[in-house]
Amino acid sequence: MTATSPLTPAWLPAPDDVDALDPAIWAAGVARTDAGELAVQGVPASALAAEFGTPLIVLDEDDFRARARAFREGFDTAFASLCGGADVYFAGKSMLTLSTARWAAEEGLRVDTASGGELAIALRAGVDPAHIGLHGNNKSEAELLAALDAGVGRIIVDSVDELEHLAALAAEHGHIAPVMLRLTPGVHAHTHDFIATAHEDQKFGLSLAPSAQDADGNVAGRAPAAVAVALALASESVHLLGVHCHIGSQIFEADGFGLAAARVLEFLDHARAEHGVELAELDLGGGHGIAYTAADEPRPAAEIAAALADDVQKTVERLGMDCPRISLEPGRAISGPAGLTLYTVGVTKTVDVDAPGGGTAPRRYVAVDGGMSDNPRPVLYDADYTAALASRTSEAEPVLSRVVGKHCESGDILVRDVHLPADVRRGDLLAVPATGAYTHVMASNYNALTRPAVVAVRGGSARVIVRRETMDDLFAREADPAPGRPADQTPTPQESA
Incomplete structure (x- = not known):
């Protein structure tokens, strides 16, 4: 069998040197x-x-840190003139340990968590709670309370139901919940088409499209995102920081991020007109691709930042609005x-x-x-x-x-x-x-x-x-089905029967 096997996929080139290491794929060290x-x-x-x-x-470790710095410096530079810089949140779900959380924080990044367990890791690692975000489409009451008690900087709310629950929980326990609303911008991650219906079929986010029904089953309800903004602004136990969106993962093309940013900025402009407030923050999510094989062509962080800043600037100038503080959440692009x-x-x-x-x-x-x-x-x-x-x-x-x-x-x-x-x-x-x-x-x-x-x-x-x-770890959570049996004695087939 040779490199010319008929089983070879079209994207896989025959190697000139089978021992060579492609620097686009391997860590710098x-x-x-x-x-x-x-x-x-x-x-x-x-x-x-x-x-x-x-x-x-x-x-x-040096490669991880260098990639974290590249995103922080690249986005800070690109958005300096628009909104004073940008905040980079390490998406902890990609590789969260006590050490990686500390590396991210030491390199000037904040940390995004997606569960109570990830939140606990970030806190134990010593990350400033004000620099932690909590994601999740179905956060438990315990997770929400842990975030409120710790004083996290943002809780990304995923639905009207969750917003109402969080507002009540915060009021009951004497907190003001710092909220970002996760919006569904209707941008397909790969084709970047605006999809008004099919792309709404997912568990994440508040739709920008008017609902077919309101909460009571009546037709022609308002867009869930608009309902959430109104509820958050009216609540005394919620501080509405801004909005968040995320279009997918392992994305190489630049235009999808720009399209999503434009659509969400337009939503913020409508909210400004309706409620007379300018929301201060916009998180554009993550999903920046990396090279797994020779077929992948990732872009440097500074290039991603410059392209996105250009798109955002064009939109805010067109709308005549101030640019909100931008944040983003690269995870895979740093740790992968x-x-x-x-x-x-x-x-x-x-x-x-x-x-x-x-x-x-x-x-x-x-x-x-x-x-x-x-x-x-x-x-x-x-x-x-x-x-x-x-x-x-x-x-x-x-x-x-x-x-x-x-x-x-x-x-x-x-x-x-x-x-x-x-x-x-x-x-x-x-x-x-x-x-x-x-x-x-x-x-x-x-x-x-x-x-x-x-x-x-x-x-x-x-x-x-x-x-x-x-092997001891494998048994650490087991309950012995035969309490009187020595730990090293297994039952016979007859006993099992």
Whole structure:
């Protein structure tokens, strides 16, 4: 099997050098040593695997920090003349640990959380509560109270129902709730078309479109977003800061963000005319794409910021309004490229499969010691990744390969298509880049696998920031079904029956 396999997808180029590392995909601190081994900030993959085991999520701390600074500085510069700068919230759902929350805060970012657990992590990390936001389409009363008691800077409200509940809760407990209203701007993340109906079919946000019915079932109700503004302004226990929108994730094109900003600014202008108030803040969300494979072409943070600032300026000038304070929430674009996952190769095999146009072609499978439990994105979203031989270089020909996990699932695929050296064998280390986002935070114990450790590397030194789970951890939440039985004694089949 060669790089010219008929199974090769059109987007996957044949490599000139199978050992080369594309800088658009890998963290800045990743390079090969003189001996050919992949290293992170000078620490070889073999040393990381020997000390911390595999699978292992490795974060280049300097890369994470540099990307955080790039967004902060890029948006501050781009929006300085419009609204005095911009506030960047690290979208914690991408990779929230005590360490990453502190890194973000130390680099001048705020932290966006999406649950009570994420809020607790940010608070324990020492993030200023005034610099924390709480998201979620169905926040519990406990989560809302935790946010109010902590004094978070913003609670992003997702519905009229939640706004009424939060207002009552805040009044009951003597708080003033700082509220951002999440709007649905009707912009499709990929085509950027304004969709007046179909795109409203989602669980997030307050629609800008008039409702077909009001709360009592009467036809021709007001737009939920307009209703929410009126309710928030009328409530003595709510401080309406502004509005928020988010059009999707892993977006490379610039125009969708500009279209969404224009539509939400127009809504703010209508609110100004109706209520005589200028809302002070506008959060334009996140979703900025990163390179997972050679087919992806992400834009630098400064370029994203400049394009968006230009769109916002044109709209506020057209409307004759002051520009609200802008904020945004990059998560994946900061943490994703900073991470990689190390795996140890086990079984390799080649099978014949049906080829396009007829006949068969060989496909090589490379199985590793992790899988969908440490990175579910390929299974959930058909997400593509790449991989590289990490423990050595090779002079063998490149072979189209599929990297799979060890789970009892045929769909347990980590890298669907990648060219790897033909001599990849048991005991080799593979590295999958761009796994700093939505891996650790989405990991599970499926098939009772323990979740990997997370290691940060900086200045030639590696340290654990999240320890590897143990077998004891798997039993920590179990209730013993036979309280009198010794912990190490399992029932016989007859006893079980």
